[in-house]
Amino acid sequence: MDAIKPRPRALARLRRGWWTAAHDKARQAAAGVLALTYPDDCRICYTRLTGFPPYPVCSSCLAPPAPLSAEAFCIQCHAPFQSEAVLDLDGRCRLCRSGQTHFDALYCVGAYDGRLRELIHLFKYSRMQRLGVPLGRFLRTGYPREAVFDAIVPMPIHFWRYQDRGFNQAEVLARAVAPLSGLPVEALVKRVKNTPRQAGLSGKQRRLNVRDAFAVPHPGRVRGKRILLIDDVLTTGASANACALALKQAGASTVSLLALARADRRIGMGPEAALALLQFV
Numbered sequence: 429m430d431a432i433k434p435r436p437r438a439l440a441r442l443r444r445g446w447w448t449a450a451h452d453k454a455r456q457a458a459a460g461v462l463a464l465t466y467p468d469d470c471r472i473c474y475t476r477l478t479g480f481p482p483y484p485v486c487s488s489c490l491a492p493p494a495p496l497s498a499e500a501f502c503i504q505c506h507a508p509f510q511s512e513a514v515l516d517l518d519g520r521c522r523l524c525r526s527g528q529t530h531f532d533a534l535y536c537v538g539a540y541d542g543r544l545r546e547l548i549h550l551f552k553y554s555r556m557q558r559l560g561v562p563l564g565r566f567l568r569t570g571y572p573r574e575a576v577f578d579a580i581v582p583m584p585i586h587f588w589r590y591q592d593r594g595f596n597q598a599e600v601l602a603r604a605v606a607p608l609s610g611l612p613v614e615a616l617v618k619r620v621k622n623t624p625r626q627a628g629l630s631g632k633q634r635r636l637n638v639r640d641a642f643a644v645p646h647p648g649r650v651r652g653k654r655i656l657l658i659d660d661v662l663t664t665g666a667s668a669n670a671c672a673l674a675l676k677q678a679g680a681s682t683v684s685l686l687a688l689a690r691a692d693r694r695i696g697m698g699p700e701a702a703l704a705l706l707q708f709v
Contacts, residue, residue, distance in 0.1 A: 471554075472546045483559055485547065490562050492569065493538030496690055505665060506534040508692055528635075529665070531657070531672040533684040537570040540661050540689035548660055548689060552597050560597070564604025567658075567688050571608050575684065578653040579614050580606050583671060584642070586622040601688060602658040609656075616655070617644050617674055638670040644678035651679030662687040 470477055470486035477486060498508030503519035516525055523529055538544050544566075551559040582598035590596055602613045621641040644650050655675055659668055662685070672683040 471550055472543060483562065484556070485550070485559070489543050489547070491543075492566055493542075493544040493689075496536055496539045496692065498692075504533065505529050505531070506536060506690070508690075528669070530669050530676055530683065531665075531685045532682045533572075533575070534662070534665075534687070535570050535572050535684070536662060536687045536690040537566050538689055540663070540691045544689050552593070552660065555594060557595050557600060560600035560604065563660075563688060564601050567601050567605055567686065568608060570686060570688075571605055572684070572686070573608070575656075576654060577609060577611065577656040577684070579616060579650075580609060580611050580656050580658060581614055581616050581675075583657055583659040583668065584615065584617055584619040586619045588622050597660050598658050601660060605658060605686065614649070616646070616650050617642050617671055617678075635666045635669070638667050640670075641667075642671045642674035644674055647678040650675055652681050655680050655683045657683060657685045659685060659687045661689050661691070663691040 468477060469475065470489055471484045472489040473486060475486045475488070477484070483490065496508060498510070500509045500512040500515060501507065502509070502515060502521035502524055504524040505521065507521050507523075509515065509521070512519075515521060540548070547559060547563060550556045551563055580602055582596060582602040585593070585596050585598070599613065599615075606613050619641055620643045621638075623637050623641050657668060657671060657675075662668060668685050668687075672685070675683050
């Protein structure tokens with residue numbers, strides 16, 4: 429008995445069905461890729477995005493942050509305070525008076541809060557390296573143009589963290605700032621201990637956590653130089669402090685720090701802020 433052969437019209441319809449199903453699947457896959465690259469909504473305020481923006485964030489959320497403001501700042505670590513009464517006659521806070529601050533000056537752009545905090549989280553933890561462009565523009569506004577430096581050094585991260593994240597956020601920001609000074613970005617210090625994350629630790633625990641975590645492989649390249657460290661966020665400053673100490677011990681003349689954002693831990697801003705301030709002591 430002869431096999432039943434499909435009629436030409438039925439075969440054509442069958443082929444069209446296969447083609448349509450394959451086309452739909454391909455279109456859905458392409459739409460998924462586009463949704464990841466060009467999402468419909470802003471990742472911060474969830475406003476509908478139009479066109480093909482370079483970042484998954486709306487223009488309002490990419491507006492420059494307000495400068496960190498306070499009634500008083502420590503002249504050395506730039507910590508904000510509610511009153512000058514907590515500062516000595518030279519304008520230094522208790523931590524700096526005790527000699528526990530190893531960097532000579534600190535500059536920052538804004539408070540680690542609101543939109544700026546969300547942008548930094550997307551940049552670091554969601555691995556959106558291209559957000560380094562607008563964040564780098566923000567950091568340039570905080571660059572101390574009156575100061576003189578010999579080297580721009582990004583805060584290092586450990587090799588394994590670099591492997592996990594794929595980039596060092598401080599290096600990306602440092603390369604945005606370097607043209608203002610005409611200096612190259614130099615990796616003069618390394619993170620030699622893969623310490624646990626600092627989040628949730630007290631100030632004392634943070635300082636112990638990063639003790640001896642940094643090393644300068646070639647002290648001769650550091651000796652006598654005025655170093656500008658670049659970092660994204662300063663909370664208690666324990667990591668930056670330990671890094672500055674390593675550079676000073678290697679012979680650096682001065683070590684200053686430029687950070688994109690600083691945690692605001694003033695007393696008088698609610699019980700959580702008051703509790704957070706205890707991390708400095």
